[in-house]
Amino acid sequence: QQQVKQSPQSLIVQKGGISIINCAYENTAFDYFPWYQQFPGKGPALLIAIRPDVSEKKEGRFTISFNKSAKQFSLHIMDSQPGDSATYFCAASVSGGGADGLTFGKGTHLIIQP
Amino acid sequence: GAGVSQTPSNKVTEKGKYVELRCDPISGHTALYWYRQSLGQGPEFLIYFQGTGAADDSGLPNDRFFAVRPEGSVSTLKIQRTERGDSAVYLCASSFLQVGDTEAFFGQGTRLTVV
Numbered sequence: 001q002q003q004v005k006q007s008p009q010s011l012i013v014q015k016g017g018i019s020i021i022n023c024a025y026e027n028t029a030f031d032y033f034p035w036y037q038q039f040p041g042k043g044p045a046l047l048i049a050i051r052p053d054v055s056e057k058k059e060g061r062f063t064i065s066f067n068k069s070a071k072q073f074s075l076h077i078m079d080s081q082p083g084d085s086a087t088y089f090c091a092a093s094v095s096g097g098g099a100d101g102l103t104f105g106k107g108t109h110l111i112i113q114p
Numbered sequence: 115g116a117g118v119s120q121t122p123s124n125k126v127t128e129k130g131k132y133v134e135l136r137c138d139p140i141s142g143h144t145a146l147y148w149y150r151q152s153l154g155q156g157p158e159f160l161i162y163f164q165g166t167g168a169a170d171d172s173g174l175p176n177d178r179f180f181a182v183r184p185e186g187s188v189s190t191l192k193i194q195r196t197e198r199g200d201s202a203v204y205l206c207a208s209s210f211l212q213v214g215d216t217e218a219f220f221g222q223g224t225r226l227t228v229v
Contacts, residue, residue, distance in 0.1 A: 104156030
């Protein structure tokens, strides 16, 4: 059972454009929703995270939008740059008791064309 | 070092052999996680340690997989009688408290290839 569904699988965006990646979850106990960025040969690195008490969080060019009723959240990358080309994973977990850590989506391979 | 360190970076082994993968977490981090990442997939949870004890090993695929953290710091993932299907990148992550309460930091992974 895939608890976090991520789309699209791959995405090509022109430099300066907006990259949008979507995720949907099933487990209503999830209360922590991070996005990770992974470059080839490297481990995932935390990009930005949100909790369900807010509907949006912005850090620089990266924004998470969260819709609790729809059980969906998305990552928006504004003014996308070639250096943003990487694989992005959404994830979810239960804090304060979720011993199995993070449940990841399958990832989105993002290419920013110069 | 300042980050999570995993050794070796790459490991090639023959089918049926035994392998050990090592993880050095960030100093002071009590929580340690092992994940497995197959090609083109997201990381999948294997086991979680809080201190020295395995708080949750529900992600281990079968009894060929075992992990220890005897002193609450370094952890070793052990795979017996390796199979070609075990080929993947094995990731280790640590966090000060349980993930979700504090950020989890990942190592660069160990790429295991079983031939």
